[in-house]
Amino acid sequence: MPTPTTTDARDARPAAPAEGRWHEAERQVADAVGRLMEFWGFRRHLGRVWTVLYLSPAPLAVADLAERVQLSQSAMSLTLGELGNWGAVKKTRLPGERRDYFQAETSIWKLVTRVMRQRELRLVGETAEALDRAEALLDEARKQDELSPKELRFVRKRLGRLRLLTNVGERVLGSFLSGRAVDVDAVRKIAEPRA
Amino acid sequence: MPTPTTTDARDARPAAPAEGRWHEAERQVADAVGRLMEFWGFRRHLGRVWTVLYLSPAPLAVADLAERVQLSQSAMSLTLGELGNWGAVKKTRLPGERRDYFQAETSIWKLVTRVMRQRELRLVGETAEALDRAEALLDEARKQDELSPKELRFVRKRLGRLRLLTNVGERVLGSFLSGRAVDVDAVRKIAEPRA
DNA sequence: CTAAACTTTCAATAGTTCCTGAAAGACATA
DNA sequence: TATGTCTTTCAGGAACTATTGAAAGTTTAG
Numbered sequence: 001m002p003t004p005t006t007t008d009a010r011d012a013r014p015a016a017p018a019e020g021r022w023h024e025a026e027r028q029v030a031d032a033v034g035r036l037m038e039f040w041g042f043r044r045h046l047g048r049v050w051t052v053l054y055l056s057p058a059p060l061a062v063a064d065l066a067e068r069v070q071l072s073q074s075a076m077s078l079t080l081g082e083l084g085n086w087g088a089v090k091k092t093r094l095p096g097e098r099r100d101y102f103q104a105e106t107s108i109w110k111l112v113t114r115v116m117r118q119r120e121l122r123l124v125g126e127t128a129e130a131l132d133r134a135e136a137l138l139d140e141a142r143k144q145d146e147l148s149p150k151e152l153r154f155v156r157k158r159l160g161r162l163r164l165l166t167n168v169g170e171r172v173l174g175s176f177l178s179g180r181a182v183d184v185d186a187v188r189k190i191a192e193p194r195a
Numbered sequence: 196m197p198t199p200t201t202t203d204a205r206d207a208r209p210a211a212p213a214e215g216r217w218h219e220a221e222r223q224v225a226d227a228v229g230r231l232m233e234f235w236g237f238r239r240h241l242g243r244v245w246t247v248l249y250l251s252p253a254p255l256a257v258a259d260l261a262e263r264v265q266l267s268q269s270a271m272s273l274t275l276g277e278l279g280n281w282g283a284v285k286k287t288r289l290p291g292e293r294r295d296y297f298q299a300e301t302s303i304w305k306l307v308t309r310v311m312r313q314r315e316l317r318l319v320g321e322t323a324e325a326l327d328r329a330e331a332l333l334d335e336a337r338k339q340d341e342l343s344p345k346e347l348r349f350v351r352k353r354l355g356r357l358r359l360l361t362n363v364g365e366r367v368l369g370s371f372l373s374g375r376a377v378d379v380d381a382v383r384k385i386a387e388p389r390a
Numbered sequence: 391c392t393a394a395a396c397t398t399t400c401a402a403t404a405g406t407t408c409c410t411g412a413a414a415g416a417c418a419t420a
Numbered sequence: 421t422a423t424g425t426c427t428t429t430c431a432g433g434a435a436c437t438a439t440t441g442a443a444a445g446t447t448t449a450g
Contacts (some may be wrong), residue, residue, distance in 0.1 A: 020341035022350075029357070032325035036318055039236045043438085054357075057349040064398075072440050077398055098395055098448065109362065109387030123231055129329035130227035141217035154252040155217075162224070162249075165303065175379065184370065188203040192304035192360040238408085257427075267410050272428060293418065294426055 023068070026055055030069065040115075045079050047073065050088050059092050059101035087114055113172050113177055121173055129168040164190050169184055201285055218263070221250055235310075240266065240274050245283050245299055254287050254296035268339070280311055318367055323361040330354055359385050 030051040037047030048069050054059060060068075066076040072125065080102060089102045089113055105111060138156060141147050151168040166188045175182045225246040232242030243264055248255060255263075261271040275297060278284040283306055287296045300306060333351060336342050342350065363385045370377045 011201045017411095020336055020339060021332050022336035022341045025329035025336075027331045028325045029354070032322040033357075036322055039314070041234045041236065045438095055350055055353050074398075074400095074441075075439055078439095081398085100397075107387045109383050112386065117317060123234060127227040127231055131221045134224045137216050137220035140221075141215060144215065146215035146217045152253045155250055156379070158250050159224070162228075179379050179383055181379055184374050184376055188374055189302050191307065192302045195379070240408095267425095269411075269428075269430095270409055273409095276428085294425090 001086075019091070026052065027068075029055065032041065041119075043079075043082075045075075046083055046086075046088070049079050050083060053089060053102055053104035054106065056104075059103045061099045061101050063099075065102070087111065116173055116177060121170065124166050124169045124173070126162065128170075131159055131163045131166065135163070161190075161193065205207055222263075224250065238274075238277075238312075238388035240264065240270075241278055241281075241283070244271070244274050245278060248284060248297055249301065249335065251299075254289075254298045256294050256296050258294075259285065260297070282306065311372060315366065319361050319364045319368070323358065323365075326358045326361065328355055330358075356385075 008145070028046040033051040034044040034047035035092045037050075049065060052065060052068055062073055062076050062080065065071075065080070066073045069076075069077070082087060088105050090105060092101045092103055094101055135156070138147075138152065138159070142149075142152055168187050172182050172187060225243040228246040229242035232245075233239045244260060247260060247263055257268055257271050257275065260266075260275070261268045264271070266274070267325040273283060279286070283300050285298050285300060287298055289296055330351070333342075333347065333354070337344075337347055363382050367377050367382060
């Protein structure tokens with residue numbers, strides 16, 4: 001595949017460290033994934049480190065990683081520990097070697113579902129609980145005339161809608177986790193009451 | 196919030212003023228929703244303020260909200276502006292009144308889909324671009340012998356997998372937005388290559 | 391058992407983000 | 421246009437998070 005190249009041999013690349021262009025590209029990918037993870041509520045570095053490992057043909061040691069993503073070894077240790085807790089990386093001790101080597105968990109499905117199970121479900125559940133508590137307190141409020149009957153009806157209806165939403169959320173997560181198709185239209189019906 | 200953490204100390208409320216019990220419950224709901232929003236990448240206050248409005252029978256003014264959520268009026272103004280940008284809140288000027296009143300957008304479906312369109316799709320798209328750039332740079336790298344042929348094959352494969360994932364992501368979002376059912380199994384096949 | 395090679399923990403600090411009060415800006419009314 | 425009311429902007433400060441270097445802890449080889 002003889003592709004015409006833009007860079008010519010005279011480009012001595014003085015400023016950039018002795019890295020190749022590939023490492024530059026790798027960093028960009030790692031950053032992109034890192035940003036993605038950030039929106040998912042994780043620290044950016046988690047995504048970056050995982051990506052570097054995922055793209056590395058060989059397992060990497062803490063020192064290697066620290067250099068590649070520009071972090072102190074201690075921070076890297078912390079990050080790797082966290083990734084380990086999520087099952088996103090595995091330690092592998094090579095026979096003759098004394099230091100730890102790390103590999104990326106390659107089944108992204110496993111990773112995603114674990115996060116959903118451990119984090120999302122709990123979160124939705126907690127919201128549901130708060131809603132139930134609120135509904136209960138609403139009755140007390142009525143007794144103490146904090147709200148007019150009309151207001152009460154309104155609030156009850158709104159609370160009910162939110163409560164339904166948490167149910168939908170749990171169902172959707174459940175479907176997803178068990179590989180069943182997610183019925184988007186059902187979600188829509190609940191989340192868009194008047195259409 | 197990256198770690199599977201238990202309830203956050205920051206959510207602890209100092210001391211309930213002489214408000215009614217209902218307002219206490221309302222705050223709890225608002226906090227729960229706020230936390231949910233935080234995991235979705237928004238500031239906590241956005242969720243809290245929206246919730247208070249959603250549960251309020253009547254539109255509320257900046258000052259009311261500031262008091263209920265315990266925020267300065269200026270911060271509230273900022274928050275409301277942001278909520279407005281996301282279409283989560285509508286201003287309504289009452290006839291005789293001089294000040295602005297706010298109401299919650301009640302179609303949660305609208306809100307969710309807007310976020311997906313404006314934020315998620317772009318994010319996935321950017322990741323895809325980074326992957327394509329990386330793939331291109333890989334060819335350069337080969338010419339300069341930064342990677343052995345074997346390493347090259349490996350990296351190419353992994354990049355390819357990530358690229359597929361971005362496609363799946365786009366498809367899933369697309370399905371969701373247009374109300375079609377999401378085929379979870381297809382996702383799984385891509386995200387879990389060996390099962 | 392001891393030393394060497396790594397890893398992990400932790401207290402200090404650097405860096406960010408968030409929030410506030412004061413002041414400027416808008417708007418509606420007279 | 422002047423006035424009073426409300427909203428928005430903004431710089432400074434408070435609160436929180438992230439990152440580091442040093443020290444303590446582990447593990448393995450000899």
